[in-house]
Amino acid sequence: NAGVTQTPKFRVLKTGQSMTLLCAQDMNHEYMYWYRQDPGMGLRLIHYSVGEGTTAKGEVPDGYNVSRLKKQNFLLGLESAAPSQTSVYFCASSSGRTGFNEQYFGPGTRLTVT
Amino acid sequence: RKEVEQDPGPFNVPEGATVAFNCTYSNSASQSFFWYRQDCRKEPKLLMSVYSSGNEDGRFTAQLNRASQYISLLIRDSKLSDSATYLCVVNVWNGLTFGKGTHLIIQP
Numbered sequence A: 001n002a003g004v005t006q007t008p009k010f011r012v013l014k015t016g017q018s019m020t021l022l023c024a025q026d027m028n029h030e031y032m033y034w035y036r037q038d039p040g041m042g043l044r045l046i047h048y049s050v051g052e053g054t055t056a057k058g059e060v061p062d063g064y065n066v067s068r069l070k071k072q073n074f075l076l077g078l079e080s081a082a083p084s085q086t087s088v089y090f091c092a093s094s095s096g097r098t099g100f101n102e103q104y105f106g107p108g109t110r111l112t113v114t
Numbered sequence B: 001r002k003e004v005e006q007d008p009g010p011f012n013v014p015e016g017a018t019v020a021f022n023c024t025y026s027n028s029a030s031q032s033f034f035w036y037r038q039d040c041r042k043e044p045k046l047l048m049s050v051y052s053s054g055n056e057d058g059r060f061t062a063q064l065n066r067a068s069q070y071i072s073l074l075i076r077d078s079k080l081s082d083s084a085t086y087l088c089v090v091n092v093w094n095g096l097t098f099g100k101g102t103h104l105i106i107q108p
Helices: none
Strands: A004-007 A010-013 A019-025 A031-038 A042-049 A064-067 A073-078 A087-094 A109-113 B004-006 B011-014 B019-025 B033-038 B044-050 B055-057 B060-065 B070-075 B084-091 B096-098 B102-107
Touching: A004 A087, A019 A031, A019 A087, A019 A109, A031 A073, A042 A064, A042 A073, A042 B096, A073 A087, B004 B084, B011 B019, B019 B084, B019 B102, B033 B060, B033 B070, B044 B055, B044 B060, B070 B084
Parallel strands: A010 A109, B011 B102
Antiparallel strands: A004 A019, A019 A073, A031 A042, A031 A087, A064 A073, A087 A109, B004 B019, B019 B070, B033 B044, B033 B084, B055 B060, B060 B070, B084 B096, B084 B102
16 A cells, blocks of 8 residues: 655756656545645645546646546646746645545655756 | 744754644634644654644644634653654645644754
8 A cells, every 4th residue: 555656756847848747546535635845835735636537726726737537646737847836746635525634645746947 | 814823943852851832823714623744855744633622642732722723732751753843734715724834853
């Protein structure tokens, strides 16, 4: 039981390049989330999903897109990376209603945009 | 007023001492509260949920004061392994809002 996994672990992008971050969970959780964590800012919610085929915007969605084609996977896309998107990205999942159930986090992806 | 506020620290505490953190939240409609722990360069992990009646888990005690809108975490007999950042987490609108964290350093 791997829990929540994220790929890649590290990535360096040039401004304007695109990439997709993959999150996978094997706990059969309905809810999945993408956060970014910046020094002095805490964790901020980018997008989330309440089930397969659904997505919704979080606190800081601009510049990102997401897809949840399969229940176990949640993809985060950056279409045209900017230096302001340099951050650590965490994926999380939970079994029940968002905000009321424990969220399990992946190990994070460290992204640098130059 | 920020939604969830914490003293960033660092709190430097000798091993074996008792340490307490507070966290304030702005939305009186918040319904669920948690403490998460985050080790350096690692993901956050749930430490404990915070219930209205307060709850205790070994050396850790969490309390909620709805009237004053704050939650607290007390760590007794602190261990070197307690060194970490402690995140206060509150259900605000349609999900969880994380505080910026309090950095705790336990010194031998």
